[in-house]
Amino acid sequence: MNDDQLLRYSRHILLPEIGIRGQERLIRSHVLVVGAGGLGSPVAMYLAASGVGRLTICDNDTVDLTNLQRQIAHSTDRIGTRKTDSAKKTLTGINPEVKVIALSERMDESRLLQLAADTDAVVDASDNFPTRYAVNRVCTALRKPLISGAAVRFDGQIAVFDLRHAHSPCYHCLFPADGEDQDMRCAVMGVFAPLVGIIGCVQAVETLKILMNIGQTLNGRLLLLDGLAMEWRSIMLDKDSSCRVCGVMTEERAAE
């Protein structure tokens, strides 16, 4: 690290759990953030500020006036522009050291597979079930840690599926339905503005811990927030041995 980096990251380096070693790990890391909306904004902003070396952020939407109530990476003067371009401006403004790869495309599974291949962690900050299931299948196939978040109305949830470990549950173990009938896009639902900030920040915390290998992650737990009561609940998750996504993979791995 050069002198500027030592200063920029000094409050991290002062933490004995992080130090120069942890910070250098962040600088060498690459994270894929799927979605540049309400969750993707705080996740990507904190990962960039923290010094994660490379961020690939994908989203095929443009900035709309109705986004600005909660999607804090965007601003009024960027209405009508691509969310990924807007996010890149914000992120490099916070930290020009970070290489931001902004992809404004529709993400299908084969493209996600390509993008996630050389990352250290994948953050699901998407707003629809088909993408969530695709991201989960990709992370299971590539054995990447998946940091999943969702927020709607006053309720939020976060889970970590550390799919580097064969015994970890996956998103599909938790939500085995294909979700076609439960495709409640945040685009048409009410969302309390700071709720996405809370959930996105917890996703950023878990991602950074995974990258530096510190603390205990939420792996195997689902954390639920009731924002109106301001109550958190934590539920232990079990791997479903008959899971169509990770169960089959485990058998294949066992047969290898």
Ligand SMILES: [Zn+2]
């Ligand atoms: Zn599973």
